[in-house]
Amino acid sequence: MDSLINAAGRALASGDPLGALKRVALRDDAPALALRGIAMAQLGDFAKAKALLKSAARAFSPKEAVARARCVVAEAEIALVSRDLGWPEKALRSARTTLAAHGDRVNAAYAGSLEARRQILIGRLDEAERVLAGFDPAPLPPVARVAHELAAAGIAVRRLRTKVARAALGRAALAAYEANIPALKAEVESASLVLNMPVARLVAKGSEKPLELDEVEALLGSGSLVIDACRNVVRQADTVVSLAT
Secondary structure, eight states: OOHHHHHHHHHHHTTOHHHHHHHHTTOOSHHHHHHHHHHHHHTTOHHHHHHHHHHHHHHSOTTOHHHHHHHHHHHHHHHHHTTOTTSOHHHHHHHHHHHHHTTOHHHHHHHHHHHHHHHHHTTOHHHHHHHHTTSOSTTSOHHHHHHHHHHHHHHHHHTTOHHHHHHHHHHHHHHHHHHTOHHHHHHHHHHHGGGGSOOEEEEETTEEEEEOHHHHHHHHTTTOOEEETTTTEEEETTEEEEOOO
16 A cells, blocks of 8 residues: 555544545545545535445455445445435445454444444344444544444433443543544534433423433332323333323
C-alpha cells in the first residue's frame, strides 16, 4: 500500500476526512475509492459515499476478500446512520465472518457492533445481546470500543437497566476521549442525553410529574399497579396484561 493511501487512512482514523480527500480525491484505484467513500460518509454525503464504496468493492479483485468485506461494513454503517433498516443484514453478517476468518479482529468486532445496533433498532434485543457477547471489547481500539459500548447502552436503555446503561456510556465516553474524534464524542454525548431528560409522564392522584429513565425503572420495579399508556399494557411487578383489542 502506498504512502498516500496510508496517510489518507490515518487521516480518516483521526476524524479528518478533508485531509484524507486531499491525498486521494483524484485517484480511482480500489483502495482510494474506498477511502473516498468513507471520507464522504464522515462529511455526511451518504449517497456519494455509498456509490464510491460500491465502486471500490467492484474494483477489488475476488482474491481481496478482506478489502471487499470492509467496504460492506462501511456501507452498513452508512445505512445504520441514515436509518435504512432495509439494508441486507446477511451481507453484513457474511462480511463479519470473512473478516474474522482472515484475522481482522478489529473490523470483525466493529461489524458485530453495527449488526447489534441494527437489531436494537428493530427490537431484537436478545439477538443484539448475543452478537455483542461474541467478542471482548477491551483489547479493541477506541473507535471500535465506542461502537460496542453504544450498542450495549442501547440494549440497557430499552431493558430499563439504567445503571448498566450509564456504565456503558461512561466507557464509551472514555474511549471517545481516547480516540479524540469530535464527531465520536458528540455521538456519545447525544446518546447520553436520554439518561438525563424526561422520558415519561406519571399521572397519579390528579397530578402529573415528568420521569427520567431511572425513575421509570424504579416505578416499574416498585410493585405498583401501572397503566402503561405508551405500550398499552397494565403492569404490576412481573405481570403484564395487554390492553390492545
